[in-house]
Amino acid sequence: MKVETVVPSGVVPTLCRMCETRCAINVHIKNQVLTDITPFEGHPINRGKICPRGGAALDLFYHMDRILTPLKRLDNGSFKEIPYEQALDEISAKMTSLKKRFGARSVGAWKGEGLGFHQQEAYVRRFIHGFGSPNYFSNDSACYNGRYLGNHLVCGFWNAFPEFERAKLIILLGTNPPICHPPFMREFADARSQGAKLVMIDPRLNPVACYADIFAQPYPGTDGALAWGLIRYLIKTNNYDSDLVDRYAIGFDKIAAYAEKFTPEYVQQQSGIYGYVVEEIAQLIIKNRPDISIYPGAGLEHHENGVNSIRALTILSCLSGALGQPSGMFRPEPLGIRDLIPFDDLPPDDPGPIGADKFPVLYDIRRECHTMTAMDYMLGKGEYPLKGMILAAANPAVSNPNTRKVAKALASLDLLVVNDFFMTRTARMAHYILPAATFLEREELHFYPTQQRVNITRKVARVEGIRNEYLIWYDLAQHLGFGENLFPWKEDTEVNRWLLEPTGLTVDKLRQYPQGYVYKPIDYQKFLSGQLPTPSGKLEFASPYLQRLGLSEVPEYHPPAYRQEPDANYPFVMTTGARKSLLYHSRHQNIQRFRDVHPDAEMEINPADAADLGIADGDKVRVVSRVGELVIRAAVKHAAELRQGVVEIYHGWEDWPVNVLTPDDINDPISGFPLLKAVPVGIEKIEDSVT
Numbered sequence: 001m002k003v004e005t006v007v008p009s010g011v012v013p014t015l016c017r018m019c020e021t022r023c024a025i026n027v028h029i030k031n032q033v034l035t036d037i038t039p040f041e042g043h044p045i046n047r048g049k050i051c052p053r054g055g056a057a058l059d060l061f062y063h064m065d066r067i068l069t070p071l072k073r074l075d076n077g078s079f080k081e082i083p084y085e086q087a088l089d090e091i092s093a094k095m096t097s098l099k100k101r102f103g104a105r106s107v108g109a110w111k112g113e114g115l116g117f118h119q120q121e122a123y124v125r126r127f128i129h130g131f132g133s134p135n136y137f138s139n140d141s142a143c144y145n146g147r148y149l150g151n152h153l154v155c156g157f158w159n160a161f162p163e164f165e166r167a168k169l170i171i172l173l174g175t176n177p178p179i180c181h182p183p184f185m186r187e188f189a190d191a192r193s194q195g196a197k198l199v200m201i202d203p204r205l206n207p208v209a210c211y212a213d214i215f216a217q218p219y220p221g222t223d224g225a226l227a228w229g230l231i232r233y234l235i236k237t238n239n240y241d242s243d244l245v246d247r248y249a250i251g252f253d254k255i256a257a258y259a260e261k262f263t264p265e266y267v268q269q270q271s272g273i274y275g276y277v278v279e280e281i282a283q284l285i286i287k288n289r290p291d292i293s294i295y296p297g298a299g300l301e302h303h304e305n306g307v308n309s310i311r312a313l314t315i316l317s318c319l320s321g322a323l324g325q326p327s328g329m330f331r332p333e334p335l336g337i338r339d340l341i342p343f344d345d346l347p348p349d350d351p352g353p354i355g356a357d358k359f360p361v362l363y364d365i366r367r368e369c370h371t372m373t374a375m376d377y378m379l380g381k382g383e384y385p386l387k388g389m390i391l392a393a394a395n396p397a398v399s400n401p402n403t404r405k406v407a408k409a410l411a412s413l414d415l416l417v418v419n420d421f422f423m424t425r426t427a428r429m430a431h432y433i434l435p436a437a438t439f440l441e442r443e444e445l446h447f448y449p450t451q452q453r454v455n456i457t458r459k460v461a462r463v464e465g466i467r468n469e470y471l472i473w474y475d476l477a478q479h480l481g482f483g484e485n486l487f488p489w490k491e492d493t494e495v496n497r498w499l500l501e502p503t504g505l506t507v508d509k510l511r512q513y514p515q516g517y518v519y520k521p522i523d524y525q526k527f528l529s530g531q532l533p534t535p536s537g538k539l540e541f542a543s544p545y546l547q548r549l550g551l552s553e554v555p556e557y558h559p560p561a562y563r564q565e566p567d568a569n570y571p572f573v574m575t576t577g578a579r580k581s582l583l584y585h586s587r588h589q590n591i592q593r594f595r596d597v598h599p600d601a602e603m604e605i606n607p608a609d610a611a612d613l614g615i616a617d618g619d620k621v622r623v624v625s626r627v628g629e630l631v632i633r634a635a636v637k638h639a640a641e642l643r644q645g646v647v648e649i650y651h652g653w654e655d656w657p658v659n660v661l662t663p664d665d666i667n668d669p670i671s672g673f674p675l676l677k678a679v680p681v682g683i684e685k686i687e688d689s690v691t
């Protein structure tokens, strides 16, 4: 591997992109070798700290299994190294041929969590729309959009990262911050040191729950009932922000009427959270409002009715007066860079974005096609054929639900191109693999919207023979004939110059601000002086937009199917994907020192359930759902660690993909999200522990 570094020796500040938190780091270089990653002091996002995964960027960069040359799959299933130019020629010829035969929409592009959001997402959209297809897909068919939509439908925006440190009460639901967003912990600690209270709602114990004032374990998928119980309590006791409601909200009467039935007793019956605990949480809200942060995590969105739970929580925030508060919901102002995404230039003659008919809100608001529906189109069950897919930084053969179907669908494609570092489950099915660049090999703009802060990352190194994502889209676009028009910039720095042009900021200037550049001080209430960015210009407690689409006008609570119609064959409910500290979805299993910590997959189970099934810690069990089965080791937890009746399995294992068990056809009607966290399963012991 031949590496050229940006300076022969020295320290280059940039951002860690091993996760979306984007901590500031220093990359150390000695004689053209990347030797270390340490925290950059002075960036408010991580305040001089990084997590172990940050340092592992170098394990990936120099990994012995890293793919360094384009690969082509032969008929016998093996891969052959081919020159990059040949790969581009063949891929673009196949795309052109598919376009001629089936239309541009027969080819899609898909960005995965490996690329995150922001600029890399925009390149993928620009590329596939430039080709003429509306079919842009991403991991956001199962991530983030549920929360985005839940907030957006009420307020017209989502402030994902409130200033927790300024809250007097923090309510966390379905999230595990020390594992998933380590810097949040400092903010919680700051808030706590000033007397803030903390409530954690999760069927599974996590490190934050251990020191929360209230920790309640609901049945999975029932947070909506809790949210409504709290709404009812605030309204009934007349302890809500009535000025705010009068000035900004529509639909208050409707939610007040709907909330009636959510008495503490009813909430207890639905969610398993004791009625008196519901009242205690309501009292905390009343005492501490409006300085309240209510934060739902991924644990709330992977459900049949997840968006409505999140909508109800957003309404609860509004009622508590958190709108326009630093610790609550405020609407940051953008810097005003140029837009890379040519939505308006979508070719009108190539309609039918996949999934837009089934999940119109997802497409309308997020312009996302739906990955689960894409599998049906690949298998010939759609309105038109989907024959080609370019996947960048995604591993859907592990991470999408119903992986047996995913494998069948991907195998049926005429063209599958995968851009990745490693031979993943998905990459093994590709016709072509293009070697991927790490984040250390690209320059991109990053926004921390709620701080109104912008950073630029540095291209710390180049690896011979590897083009970064931007350059791959650039190269393919040139081969396909729309490069001159849509990808005129020869490299990422040129793109960044173009993006920044209207702002008066420059790439050179931003490079001088590794701590990020605050482009405007925050005015937390400014957005409240005008119309809110919803269709009515008001807070939509009841949504006429959703009603017109035949969806629930108020965010109704529906008990999850496993509770409404229990099936004796599947008496347990499985949640999946509670994150592991050193693993990142399907990533990092090939970093040995991480693997030593997380050697294999396990099914967490409550000791009473384990005893009923005759299962001891370490025994092998078979887990069965409507769509598949998985053999896995049982880990019997302490009674407090997991609600009885619930089992949990991590989702990223290449060798034990729990998504063989998750259905792809049970979806939230608003976001289209799959049911990943309340899957009915049956469990049987098959073998004693070998130790």
Ligand SMILES: Nc1nc2c(c(=O)[nH]1)N[C@H]1C(S)=C(S)[C@@H](COP(=O)(O)OP(=O)(O)OC[C@H]3O[C@@H](n4cnc5c(=O)[nH]c(N)nc54)[C@H](O)[C@@H]3O)O[C@H]1N2
Residues within 6 Å of the ligand: 019, 113, 143, 144, 173, 174, 175, 176, 177, 179, 180, 181, 201, 202, 203, 204, 206, 218, 219, 220, 221, 222, 223, 296, 297, 298, 299, 300, 575, 577, 578, 579, 580, 581, 582, 583, 584, 585, 677
């Ligand atoms: N180390 C590490 N960090 C990560 C990731 C990773 O893979 N590894 N992934 C990143 C990504 S892409 C994402 S989206 C975020 C997700 O990060 P978070 O939003 O923090 O979500 P999770 O860690 O998935 O936590 C889900 C929690 O929800 C709980 N849960 C499940 N069902 C329910 C329910 O019905 N109600 C309630 N109240 N709780 C429920 C689970 O027990 C679990 O503790 O993490 C990011 N950070």
Ligand SMILES: Nc1nc2c(c(=O)[nH]1)N[C@H]1C(S)=C(S)[C@@H](COP(=O)(O)OP(=O)(O)OC[C@H]3O[C@@H](n4cnc5c(=O)[nH]c(N)nc54)[C@H](O)[C@@H]3O)O[C@H]1N2
Residues within 6 Å of the ligand: 111, 112, 113, 114, 115, 139, 142, 143, 144, 298, 302, 392, 393, 394, 395, 396, 398, 399, 400, 401, 419, 420, 421, 422, 424, 436, 437, 438, 439, 469, 576, 577, 578, 584, 585, 586, 587, 651, 652, 658, 659, 662, 676
């Ligand atoms: N059952 C269950 N399934 C889930 C979830 C769950 O909780 N439960 N969570 C869902 C969520 S929230 C998410 S976000 C998805 C994530 O699902 P995916 O989008 O499939 O993400 P990863 O598994 O992280 O796969 C990312 C791939 O990108 C590669 N990669 C990493 N960095 C780069 C890069 O810079 N460039 C390129 N080209 N490649 C790179 C990695 O090697 C890896 O193979 O999974 C979802 N699936």
Ligand code: SF4
Residues within 6 Å of the ligand: 016, 017, 018, 019, 020, 021, 022, 023, 046, 049, 050, 051, 052, 053, 054, 055, 181, 182, 183
């Ligand atoms: S939390 Fe860890 S992996 Fe994520 S950006 Fe920060 S250092 Fe990197």
Ligand SMILES: [Mo]
Residues within 6 Å of the ligand: 113, 142, 143, 144, 298
């Ligand atoms: Mo995610």
